[in-house]
Amino acid sequence: MSTSDILWTLLSLFFIGLAYFAAFSFVAGLLWKFYGYLRTPMPLPHAVTPAPKTEGGAVLRVLGDVTLFSNLFKADKWLWGGAWLFHVALAAVLFRHLRYFTYPVPGLVLYMESVALFFGSLLGAAALFLFWRRLALPRTLYISNIPDYFALALLGVIAGSGLMVNYWLRVNIVDVKGFILGLMTFHPVEVPHHPLFLLHLLAVLILMIYFPFSKLLHAGGLIFSPSRHQPFQVQVRGKRYINPVDRY
């Protein structure tokens, strides 16, 4: 066994261990956080008005927040543009990544191949814009902390390295898919011998571990926001907003 073989084996073990840990941290962390939100009561009516008066209307309002960022549109058009494109690109890129996790690959996912470069570049460019905005506006500069830059930089690294292994210093797709399917079927194999891909993978795994314990929780956390998900309750006989906690 050569030294390099031993090194690759050790590296593979590290990544395999980290991948399982990251998957656990991501799923368990999110479930734990969301369960916390779900079981916590809201003592008083809290809808910000004008608000929908029915549950159905409130669901629509939250859907609008999730898909269109409607409040942000009212607040700041540039930020809205940057943030919306960033998230759309992220969704498209994540969707395309299903090709590495499924066998056979669904037709729709393969169809994404024609726009992959576009969305990948858009993701990187939007991350760059958001990073620049944080630094350029005195107001955002004042409120930004290291974790704000860290999250954007991490996503930028992920987008950049992802684009590079796809279009420049190509990684062998068969190796990548073999590695991922191996992880998923609990028969892990050696990592692809490609440093840039490993950087991409490492950044993604760090993101997954970091996600549930950071501000990235805004994804999903949004639907638990009472000022948005509560309808404005019209009080009628026999029906009222009942305070679920006795003592506040």
Place this chain on the structure above:
Amino acid sequence: MSKFDETPIVKDPAVNGVLRPPKLREHASAEVQCYPSKPKDTSAIDLPTELVPDWKERAIARLGELLEKNQALRVYMDICVRCGACTDKCQFFLGTGDPQNFPVARAELLRKVYRRYFTPAGLFPDLGEAADLDEEMLQKWYTYFYQCSECRRCSVFCPYGIDTAEITIAAREIMASIGVSTKYITEVVAKVYATGNNLGIPPAAWKDNCEFLEEDVQADTGLPIRFPVDEKGAEVLLVPPSADNFANTDTMIGYGKLFHFLGVSWTTSTYCNEGGNFGLFLNFANLKKVNRRILDAARELGVKTIIWGECGHAWRAGIMTPSLNGPMDDFDPPYPYHISQYIVDMLHKGAFEGHIDKSANDQYLVTYHDPCNSARAGYLIEEPREIIRAVCNRFVEMPEGTIREKTFCCGAGNGLLTDEIMPIRMAGGKPRAMAVKHTGANYLATVCAICKAQLPESMHYWQVPVKVGGVIDLLANALKF
């Protein structure tokens, strides 16, 4: 009062509905604090009279308790991404330029403490995400959570609907529990328990005022309009802000004329002649207790309906009534019922048909200021406008970005209407003043007693010649018997 932005108001872009945020002036309002509470008031309302010795442990424990009992707080502590959408939305930042008055910076004061003691981020305080709850932090809390008027404007623009008001409410709750509160708010709550109203008007004086009003209106109009007090069996209990019987008497006369015209028997109660609820600005226990008085008074007098008068946060607390103090099923719906909703219902029924002379208000070019609490917490947006349109010929709206749910706070809501923080009040009142100036209106109508106390001062300070009054005052002007 010259330390804040004194840009001539006529040139300010805010008047066109476009807000250009001022230059950041760090610590610009760090020195402006409310007077601390006095032991005689805090002891009367079940609060510690001074900073408790183990305040740090107790504050953290109280925060933990609130996180378990308030979904909004728990979610808002986690999901802010500091995108900055709110940073140019708060009137207190726009007026003072102090970046600590960004809604996000204000909320971060509590979030940093939350992260320090309740999340893994607390292990890495050097990243700027977490901070100890120490004396310096407590000072910041006391300063900046009492420079927030809980108006919820930031929430309208936050992509996640994060409501800084809820965070301020939680921080004030925690502070109250360790013996830190303001003189103004605790004094007012103590007065409610002692006299039934925020102003501390004793029952006898309240009755005198009402009799005086009766004579006054009789002399003025020749009509036997009554201002009944403690009349059992009346149909309606009116809970006005007590200022209506003291400073804003035109509004009080408006209620009297309205009920007289409609032939509805009504009364006020000396046990509870206050709709305003300063418990909302202090802590939950007092919010509940002050609110309870309305139901007790109504049941004692045996009225059929409770109507809330023209007061912003009274209405916010009002819509919480059934959640705070049990069902109101023994009263006639709808409940809670706001005077503006009542008037609109009467308008729709045609009760005023042929009795409204709009030209009586022709000397006024009217504009309407949405009180923050009625617009953003109480869904009272169209009703006052409908009344104004029905009784005035000349009505003009302020710029689009400054009305309805995007309305600016008057600058003194939620316990800030106290003279020692006048610089904050005037700075916070600036965006509203500029928008009013833009319209050229000479009558600024609103449905909030706090606004009615603050706006004349802020309009005078920013040199906007305008009369401030209630919506019902206009109705009373136009009403022909």
